[in-house]
Amino acid sequence: MELRESIESINAKLLYEYGVEISAGNLPKFRVVFSNDCYEKRLTDRTDEGFELIQPEVRLLPKYKQWIHEKYILERLVPVVGETDLVTKVSYEPAWVFQDKNGNYLPPFFDGCKFVIESIFSAIDKANTHTKYKDKNISVEERRAELKKVEQELFGNETDVSDALSYGTGVVVTENKLLQKAEKVH
Numbered sequence: 001m002e003l004r005e006s007i008e009s010i011n012a013k014l015l016y017e018y019g020v021e022i023s024a025g026n027l028p029k030f031r032v033v034f035s036n037d038c039y040e041k042r043l044t045d046r047t048d049e050g051f052e053l054i055q056p057e058v059r060l061l062p063k064y065k066q067w068i069h070e071k072y073i074l075e076r077l078v079p080v081v082g083e084t085d086l087v088t089k090v091s092y093e094p095a096w097v098f099q100d101k102n103g104n105y106l107p108p109f110f111d112g113c114k115f116v117i118e119s120i121f122s123a124i125d126k127a128n129t130h131t132k133y134k135d136k137n138i139s140v141e142e143r144r145a146e147l148k149k150v151e152q153e154l155f156g157n158e159t160d161v162s163d164a165l166s167y168g169t170g171v172v173v174t175e176n177k178l179l180q181k182a183e184k185v186h
Contacts, residue, residue, distance in 0.1 A: 004109040007032055007072070013110045018117065021077050024090040028077065030117060031092065032108050035071050038063035042085045064094070072098040072108040074116055095120060106154070115150040 010032050020026045040063045045056045064073065075092035096116040098106040138146075 002107050004107050007034075007108070010108060010110050010113060014113060017114065021090070024077060027090065030077070030095070030113065031075050032072055032113065033075055033092070035064040035068040035073055035097075038065070038073075040086065040091070041088065044085065068094075068097055071105055074098070074108070074113050076117075076120070100155075109153070111146075111150045112154055115147060115154075 011028065014030045014032070015028045018029045021029055039060045041058050042061050043056050044059050044061065045053050047053060048059075073094050074096040076095040077090055078093050080086050080089055080091050096113075098108045098112070100106055
């Protein structure tokens with residue numbers, strides 16, 4: 001799978017930009033992971049084969065691969081609240097799956113992560129549950145231009161025609177075919 005920048009680089013930038021959660025043992029607040037590589041410890045009453053256990057036990061189980069296949073995911077560290085089968089007090093939960101509107105793979109990139117995170121913070125701010133972060137070094141116009149650039153990178157090439165060609169359902173008429181048709185008419 002193609003990558004614009006390495007996952008290590010993206011995660012290093014996320015760590016630098018958004019920091020760690022001290023109360024969670026200095027875990028990064030955000031990270032990018034590959035769906036097929038994520039596992040988590042859960043309390044379960046079934047074996048891997050589906051047989052019922054006499055007593056529940058903690059097992060390492062796949063986190064995403066049964067639902068999200070071979071895609072990168074931006075995760076956010078959140079506290080685990082209420083009754084759950086998770087055995088930790090905090091968990092990384094999906095904030096964004098890098099895929100297009102049709103569910104096809106998109107390569108992760110830092111600016112895309114930043115766009116999603118800032119959107120999350122903006123939504124939290126609108127709910128008046130979080131102090132609004134303002135970057136004093138950037139104007140409103142610069143911020144809009146930056147968001148437009150990221151939006152263009154994420155969704156800029158998505159038209160009905162380009163999607164049809166990408167999925168093999170479109171028809172391409174080459175210049176040679178047009179010339180042959182024109183010669184038949186004359």
